[in-house]
Amino acid sequence: MRLNDLRVSLHFSLREFECPCCHRVRLHPLLLVRLEELREAWGRPLLLTSGYRCDPHNARVGGVPKSAHRLGLAADVAVPGEDQEAFVLAAADAHFHRILPHCDRGYVHLAVDAGAS
Template sequence: MPEINDIKISKNFYLKDFQCPCCKKVIIHPSLLDEMEKLSAMVKGKIKITSGYRCEKHNKEVGGVPNSKHMKGLACDITATDLQEVYNIAKKLKFSFVKLDEKKKYIHMEV
């Protein structure tokens, strides 16, 4: 039986890719999806979303800032085999903010 968010929303992404892990709710701004789709195409799909939408409870559990853009569907975190390459490409797209955390091995992006 398909999962609740097993709905394809773009060429490379499903709703479940952006869902909150605790409540399965999804909020995603169309601009974030557009930029993520461009990034995925440029790196040939070699990225994995590790944190998309977060409800208030989950955001607190992971130590997110109180007014996190994750809670508004305006941010996501990803991982990739070559983080530096993906980071360099993401910086050229229309994200308003891109941060590479080499220690924790993820990239945070916002629109």
């Protein structure tokens, strides 16, 4: 076992959300609840390509300075371009506050708003 090797919900481990450079992690419970809801509706595993990002990592990958990834409020999910339209609808049904498809890059950015619920 290693750091963050911990199941935090039915389908996700804390490790999937950690920053790849420093293994630090912040995860808002609301993000996890929404992802589980989406996982159930989508019916297939969700591969996270980015969860929490520390400031240096966020800068390296070209994230905006106020990125929700820095706060544990966002995750990017690998989705093939041809499935993104259906995935975006499923994410809207799962009540994500921000859904940004990146068809050409094969992922969808999902974020929750901690101020809402």
